[in-house]
Amino acid sequence: MTENLTYQDKHLAKAEELFSRGSFQAAKKFFEKAGYGLERDEIAEKLRICNKEIAAQRAKELIKKARRCLAKGRPAEALALFIQAHGITGEAWLEDRISGLRRELQNVGSEDAASTAEAAGDYLAAADLYGRLAREGSNEAAALRRAHCLVMAAQWADAVEVYQGVDPQTHRDLYEFGLAMAMTGRYYECLKHWAKIPSEHADFIQQKRAVCALLASDSLERLETDIDHAAVLDELKDILRAMDHAGLKEAVRCYRNRLIALYWRDERYDLILKLLDEIDEIDPVLLEVAARASFLRVSESASELTASQLDDLTMYWLTALNQPETWSKLSTDAEQSSRLQARLIERAEALVKNGADLCSGDGERIYARWKEERSVMEQLRELAKGREHEDLPIYTPRFASRFGRSAAMLELIRSNRESIRDTDRYLTLGAYYSGAAPALFLAEDGCYEQALQLVKGLENQDEFTSYAALKIEFEIGLNLLEMGDKNAVRHIKSAAVLLTTAPGFEERIAQKAAGITDRRFIELYEKALGILIKEKPSPGLNRALSTLITTRAVMDFNRSRISVTPLSAAIERALELDPDNEAARIALSDAQYNRDFDELNEALEKHKMTRACQIVERSEHEGIYDAFFEFMEDAMNEVNERVTDKGERIFMLNDLYKWCQCVDCDHPLVDELGDLLDLEQ
Amino acid sequence: MNPFRVLEISREADKQQIVRAAAMALQRRTFSAFEIAAAQRKLLDPVCRAELSFLYTIDIDSLASKRETSPSDRCRGEMPRLERLEIFDR
Numbered sequence: 001m002t003e004n005l006t007y008q009d010k011h012l013a014k015a016e017e018l019f020s021r022g023s024f025q026a027a028k029k030f031f032e033k034a035g036y037g038l039e040r041d042e043i044a045e046k047l048r049i050c051n052k053e054i055a056a057q058r059a060k061e062l063i064k065k066a067r068r069c070l071a072k073g074r075p076a077e078a079l080a081l082f083i084q085a086h087g088i089t090g091e092a093w094l095e096d097r098i099s100g101l102r103r104e105l106q107n108v109g110s111e112d113a114a115s116t117a118e119a120a121g122d123y124l125a126a127a128d129l130y131g132r133l134a135r136e137g138s139n140e141a142a143a144l145r146r147a148h149c150l151v152m153a154a155q156w157a158d159a160v161e162v163y164q165g166v167d168p169q170t171h172r173d174l175y176e177f178g179l180a181m182a183m184t185g186r187y188y189e190c191l192k193h194w195a196k197i198p199s200e201h202a203d204f205i206q207q208k209r210a211v212c213a214l215l216a217s218d219s220l221e222r223l224e225t226d227i228d229h230a231a232v233l234d235e236l237k238d239i240l241r242a243m244d245h246a247g248l249k250e251a252v253r254c255y256r257n258r259l260i261a262l263y264w265r266d267e268r269y270d271l272i273l274k275l276l277d278e279i280d281e282i283d284p285v286l287l288e289v290a291a292r293a294s295f296l297r298v299s300e301s302a303s304e305l306t307a308s309q310l311d312d313l314t315m316y317w318l319t320a321l322n323q324p325e326t327w328s329k330l331s332t333d334a335e336q337s338s339r340l341q342a343r344l345i346e347r348a349e350a351l352v353k354n355g356a357d358l359c360s361g362d363g364e365r366i367y368a369r370w371k372e373e374r375s376v377m378e379q380l381r382e383l384a385k386g387r388e389h390e391d392l393p394i395y396t397p398r399f400a401s402r403f404g405r406s407a408a409m410l411e412l413i414r415s416n417r418e419s420i421r422d423t424d425r426y427l428t429l430g431a432y433y434s435g436a437a438p439a440l441f442l443a444e445d446g447c448y449e450q451a452l453q454l455v456k457g458l459e460n461q462d463e464f465t466s467y468a469a470l471k472i473e474f475e476i477g478l479n480l481l482e483m484g485d486k487n488a489v490r491h492i493k494s495a496a497v498l499l500t501t502a503p504g505f506e507e508r509i510a511q512k513a514a515g516i517t518d519r520r521f522i523e524l525y526e527k528a529l530g531i532l533i534k535e536k537p538s539p540g541l542n543r544a545l546s547t548l549i550t551t552r553a554v555m556d557f558n559r560s561r562i563s564v565t566p567l568s569a570a571i572e573r574a575l576e577l578d579p580d581n582e583a584a585r586i587a588l589s590d591a592q593y594n595r596d597f598d599e600l601n602e603a604l605e606k607h608k609m610t611r612a613c614q615i616v617e618r619s620e621h622e623g624i625y626d627a628f629f630e631f632m633e634d635a636m637n638e639v640n641e642r643v644t645d646k647g648e649r650i651f652m653l654n655d656l657y658k659w660c661q662c663v664d665c666d667h668p669l670v671d672e673l674g675d676l677l678d679l680e681q
Numbered sequence: 682m683n684p685f686r687v688l689e690i691s692r693e694a695d696k697q698q699i700v701r702a703a704a705m706a707l708q709r710r711t712f713s714a715f716e717i718a719a720a721q722r723k724l725l726d727p728v729c730r731a732e733l734s735f736l737y738t739i740d741i742d743s744l745a746s747k748r749e750t751s752p753s754d755r756c757r758g759e760m761p762r763l764e765r766l767e768i769f770d771r
Binding site for chain 1: 683686691723728731732735739740741743745747763765766769770
């Protein structure tokens with residue numbers, strides 16, 4: 001205790017000494033040390049004096065600096081220093097000096113003063129000064145600085161007002177404008193402004209996410225109120241496009257559902273489908289809404305029906321009616337539910353069929369697709385029969401592809417491989433639910449090149465995608481054949497292997513070939529069929545090629561492009577391919593007749609009677625035989641009429657008699673000639 | 682045309698209610714007598730009515746109540762306070 005007192009006394013003595021010397025700063029330290037733990041009034045009083053003196057000294061220094069600034073012509077800085085000094089001493093003369101300086105500064109322009117105030121952290125004063133500047137000279141830079149100062153002073157609404165009157169360009173201005181918007185509850189506008197700032201700074205990203213959360217929350221709170229839901233939904237979607245945010249997604253979903261309910265009430269099926277068109281995930285409730293809306297829209301469209309409306313119906317209807325949730329709604333009785341399901345499908349099919357007639361080319365395509373998808377669904381339902389306990393939903397290929405439900409269908413098909421006897425059917429079903437499905441749809445829509453590119457670019461290849469690729473090649477080939485394009489042969493060649501698993505393609509090309517009559521196309525089809533026959537000979541293909549060869553040969557012969565010999569050769573080849581080709585047989589017979597007839601004429605004209613007789617004997621055609629005797633009869637009549645010399649007449653009739661007898665001694669003309677000769681002699 | 686709307690009845694309306702609703706619809710004259718008669722005929726046919734019920738009825742309540750959690754609770758959890766960032770000051 002004694003030591004302690006001594007220690008404090010020492011400090012007190014030192015403090016008193018420093019105090020008497022006017023070193024108040026140092027004295028204060030020692031007084032504080034000495035006074036620790038003691039309640040001595042004199043120390044407290046001296047400490048107060050020290051503080052006062054220290055402050056006065058600080059103020060003196062500030063005043064000195066301020067005067068120096070004034071001397072150097074920097075009144076704004078001097079003003080800031082005087083303000084600080086006044087803050088310490090509160091002396092009245094300083095107040096007067098400050099007012100005087102402010103007046104002085106306002107007279108020379110307040111920019112410096114504003115800057116000074118801003119630098120000194122007096123943002124409200126700075127904002128006021130910048131505001132005056134902006135008003136006086138329509139100064140946009142000053143307005144922007146005013147807005148900044150208002151943001152710094154957390155005057156958000158005023159800042160928004162100022163920013164709205166100018167054109168913020170710098171990142172800071174854009175950021176602060178957005179921030180002020182967010183602080184006043186205008187979250188969407190905030191995010192729109194911030195979208196113009198290409199910053200990836202983590203803090204900024206985090207703040208954007210925070211505003212997204214605020215926007216989502218604020219929107220959802222207004223969901224039940226009487227607002228323009230469509231406009232809010234557009235805003236939410238607009239932001240969501242640029243930023244993935246769970247809260248916003250939830251808000252979008254809620255607004256979409258709300259709008260669907262409102263549109264349903266007003267029977268605006270087109271708007272409902274437009275909303276549903278944008279979604280990538282669909283639940284059974286929305287699926288049913290989509291199916292009903294598309295059905296009602298088509299049934300009410302009448303003459304204004306478009307292909308895309310019809311397409312929507314085919315997209316949703318079959319899938320919706322094959323969902324366990326839907327069956328249970330149709331009826332509590334399974335049998336009745338099944339009957340009603342069938343009736344509803346029939347009604348839709350009738351709509352699609354009628355609609356297809358109204359939509360011309362596209363309509364036919366859509367109806368063909370509907371039939372194909374209906375068949376696919378029926379087959380899948382058959383496959384799913386053993387798994388009824390699982391309440392397995394079944395999706396059409398297009399629906400599954402769009403909403404990512406293909407895997408379950410593919411699993412169903414694969415697990416039933418053994419029960420699908422037809423390999424072609426198995427591969428077709430699988431291809432519709434494989435990664436190649438989008439390519440198949442493109443091909444069905446006639447976008448062949450795109451389809452081929454897509455399917456060839458697939459990373460995961462399996463039996464289904466390979467089959468799809470071949471199928472697309474084949475479709476391209478068929479399409480090019482129809483257009484008479486030589487490239488068709490190349491594609492058909494690439495897809496020829498398809499015939500070993502899928503005889504259906506063989507029938508298709510054979511059917512198409514059967515109707516071809518244009519010579520340019522015939523040659524192409526001949527080449528294509530030749531390739532396919534080489535890959536897999538079949539009676540159908542042989543028949544088709546045989547018909548084409550016959551048609552082309554006869555066509556060429558009729559136009560005198562070929563003589564009888566190549567015609568016969570071609571037709572004999574056609575008959576080799578298809579011995580039952582009756583048309584070829586007839587054509588061959590006609591060709592032989594023509595050939596014999598020509599040769600007979602030539603021989604007769606040149607009086608080569610031995611040759612003529614040989615031709616008649618060789619020919620299987622009665623016409624040649626008749627032609628020979630007609631010629632001989634004409635010759636006989638001519639001899640009778642024109643040859644007056646008896647000897648010459650007998651000689652010529654004898655000649656004729658001899659040749660006729662050589663061909664057929666029983667022919668009536670032989671008897672006639674014999675009678676004539678008897679009369680002459 | 683939606684027969685439930687024409688007659689202003691619910692999906693559950695019974696035969697008696699349908700007939701009564703048709704009479705009232707005739708008095709209202711919002712729809713033509715032909716339309717009202719067609720609506721009544723369709724709804725009195727059990728098979729046709731089952732089809733129409735499926736076509737014209739959606740579960741609006743189910744749609745509207747599909748909010749997973751309270752929006753405020755869900756969003757506010759991740760929200761820090763907004764404070765001015767200095768990263769754009771330079």
